[in-house]
Amino acid sequence: MADGSDTTLAPSDVIAEKLIADENWQRYEYLRGRGHDDYCREVRRLEEYVLGGGKQWTEADKEVLREQGRLPLEFNEIMPAIKAAAGYQIANRMDISFQPRGGMATQELATVLSKVAMQVADNNEYHWIESDVFLDGMIQRRGFFEIRIDFDDSMRGEVRIDNLDPMDVMPDPDAKSYSPDKWADVTVSRWLTLDEIEQRYGAEARAKAESGSNAPSNSAAGEADFGDDESSSESRNKFGDKNSGNYGVYDALSRDRNMMRVRIIDRQKFVYQLAQVIVSPDTGDVRVVEGLDPEQIQQYTANGGILTKRMARRVKWTVTTYDAVLFDDWSPYPWFTIVPYFPFFRRGQSRGMVDNATGPQDALNKLGSQFIHTVNSTANSGWMVEENSLTNMTTEELAESGGKTGVVIEHKRNQKPEKIQPNQIPNGIDRMIDRLMSLLKENTVPDAARGLEGQEKSGIAIQSRQHAAQQQLSVELDNLARTRKLLAARLLWLVQTYYDDERLFIISKQDPETGEPDDETLAVNTPDPATGEIMNDLTIGEYKVVISEVPMQVTFENGQFEQAMRMKEEGVPIPDDVIIRASTLADKAEILRRMAASAGKADPMTKAKTDLTNAQARKTDADATASAVEAQFSAIQTAQVIAQTPATAPLADQILGSAGFVDRDAPPIIPNAPAGIEHVAMPQNTHPLFPAHPEHAAVGADAGIEGGQP
Structure with missing residues (x-):
């Protein structure tokens, strides 16, 4: 095609395609020179720090150490930190749900969309893909999803989510926003x-x-660094750096045993262009008509959509080799299929967990290697020997075996060899190693977040410290939530756009009664034969994306079980089957089945507990009655005293008021005796230890109530 030999295109088309391929290739070279080559070199080194196994030392450093007789030892503290951080991501999975926001959206349709979204995520094994992207970001500063419609497995199209190698993805070097939009x-x-x-x-x-062609010609890109202020010498943050690279032709073809591989440049870019669109009268949403099926356009217009023209932002998708165009057309999506994850992001500059850990890790390796070398040198630090003073070995043999246990050295009289004193371990080197270990954990994941606490602490205390230490990862996890929402918004658009035909989904769930797996068949976009209405129509309505974190199943169930038990202990009437269902028993489904089968049978223990409860209730009622009788008797006795001695009423009222007694009716607390009440003689009992009481033999309850006489 480069030499004009293509027979399927006119010469003008060949030239046009050549210009498109050249533009794409020059953009690729520009991106590599604007920082992508440096990025690839740096993150490759970061990955070596995580993998370890001798890769934390450069080959030049290893050679120097070998010449000095030292070992290039590694004390990899970065990999455990990465594993601990990944543990938080694994233990908190994404849960996608939607809420009605406009148009013909309903809560019922939102629930259906949520189920479909989670089925799509499960079908793509999203949990593991997200783990890969999260590790890419933590190690290589950037992670990337790719989401699109795939027709390989289904002619109707299915949502496909994949992860990309960060070293293959080149964002706009002049951008400074987290969102690719x-x-x-x-x-x-x-x-x-x-x-x-x-x-x-x-x-x-x-x-x-x-x-x-296998021999492309040289080309060059411009030197402009868009986004900088020409009046200032300071550059603003962005994905790329200054034009520090040398632009030329990079590898375009590779042959390995007759297997030819071609470098493909896959570029998506935003273009503003006048286009025919449909405007929804309900929500005001604007959608480009080009690329839609005639049936879809007819459906939109039938629902009141207005056809018009306006400037719209569209995505131009161009895929080329060095000199051939493989695809050049409008993207079927209104956004880029690439969704990024940046653990720490600051206006185009991204960092992972490993970046700030390499310095302490290098110092730890060097100090640890020196420490081990010093310790090893104490076993055979060397000898000082006079010439020809040894009688049973040569100096070479002494150098070889002089440090062995049980060696015998024979020497001439008064010519005893002297052992060289080994170098002492420098003071403070052990404290420096401890400090470096602390710095590594401060820059990655502290011990508390890893659960590495003393054995004397309780599990609840360790969990509390883990939760507090999770703030160390708050930025990384918050940015992961941002990425999840970007991805879910694209997933919603794809489902509403391409899942417009009748489909059946198998939703895997757990039976709430038995705890056993119970698959649900969900039919969408199904016409009702009676009314013609589309049931579970996924294409209508506008919805808000809600992303929440669901703890890992075992951890979640443990927490639910513990809360249920604690609430039951506090008196909350939680049924037993709910507690069993929240447990992690391996055979809880069988236990629930037996409980349901024996629900109508009498349990002796249950009956005994019920009888005990009833007896305690009757005893409480009897005690309350006895107390009421005593209170009534005391009240009658008080009335008798007031009737006999009316002057005691104001004094008693004052004493009760000082004690804080609360009156339940109109004051005074103790009223004076009404006129006309006949004086009643009170029982004479003046003993201070035995006042008048209904339980005393002298004044019985019956006698006091009936006649007030002993």
Whole structure:
């Protein structure tokens, strides 16, 4: 194609395609020179720090150590920190749900959409893909999802979520926003075989790639660094750096035993253009008509959509080799298919967990290696020997075996060899090692977050410290939540756009009664034969994305079980089957089944507990009655005293008021005796230890109530 030999295109089309391929390739070279090459070199080194196994030392450093007789020892403290951070991500999985926000959206449809979204995530094994992207970000500063519609497994199309190698993805170097919606473009570079090119882009694309030139000519990119203020010498943060690279032709073809691989430049960029659109009268949403099926356009207009023209932002998708165009058309999506994850992001500059741990790790390796070397030198630090003073060995043999246990050295009289005193371990080196270990954990994950606390502390105390130490990862986890929401918004758009036909989904769930797996069949976009209404129509309505974190199953169930038991102990009437269901018993489904089968049978223990409770209730009622009788008797006795001695009423009222007694009716607390009450003689009992009481033999309860006489 480069030499004009293509027979399927007119010469003008060949020239046009050549210009498109040149533009794509020059953009690729520009991105590499604007920082991507440096990024790849730096993150490759960061990955070596995590993997360890001798890779934390450079080859030059290893050679120097070997010449000094020292070992390049590693004390890898970065990998445990990465594992601990990944543990938090693994233990908190993403749960996607939607809420109605406008149009014809309903809560019922939102629930259906939520189920479909989680089924799509499960079908893509999203949990493991997210773990890969999270590790990419923590180690290599950037992680990338790719979400699109895939037609390989289904002619109707299915949502496909994948992860990309961060070293293959090149964001807009002049962008400074977390969201790719504010980037100018994004480019992905891939090595594909001719068979892979044919599978993705068709037989014609394979022919173009195969006929491409193997000796491309040099090209150069511009030197402008867009986004900087020319009046200032300080550059603003962005993905790329200053133009520090040398631009030239990078590798375009690779042959290995007749297996030719071609570098593919896959670029998506935003373009503003006048386009025909449909405006929804309900929500005001604008959608480009191009790319829609005629049936979809008819459906939109039937629902009141207005066809018009306006400036719209669209995505131009161009895939080329060095000199051949494999695909160049409008993207079927209004956004880039790339979704980024940046653990720590500051206006285009991203960092992972490993960046600030390499310095302490290098110092720890050097100090640890020196410490071990000093300790080893004490076993055979060397000898000082006079010439020809040894009689049973040579000086070479002494050097070789002089440090062995049980060695015998024979020497001439008065010519005893002297052992060289080994170097002493420098003071403070052990404290420096401890400090470096502390710095490593401060820059990654502290001990408390890893659960590495003393054995004397309780499990609850350790969990509390782990929760507090999780603030160390708050930024990384918050940015993960931001990425999840970007991804879920794209997932919602794909489902509402492409899942517009009748479909059946199998939703795996757990039976709430038995705890056993119970699959649910969910039908969507199904017409009702009676009314013609579309049931579970996924294409209508506008919804808000809600992302929440669901703890890992075992941890979640343990927490639920502990809370249920604590609430039951406090008196909350939680049924036993609820507690069993929240437990982690391996055979809890069988236990629940037996409980349900024996629900109508009498349990002796249950009956005994019920009888005991009833007896305690009757005893309480009897005690309350006795107390009421005593109170009534005391009240009658008090009335008798007031009737006999009316002057005691004001004094008693004052005493009760000083003691804080609260009157239940109109004051005074103790009223005076009404006129006309006949004087009643009170029982004469003046003993201070035995006042008048209904339980005393002298004044019985019956006698006092009936007649007030002993």
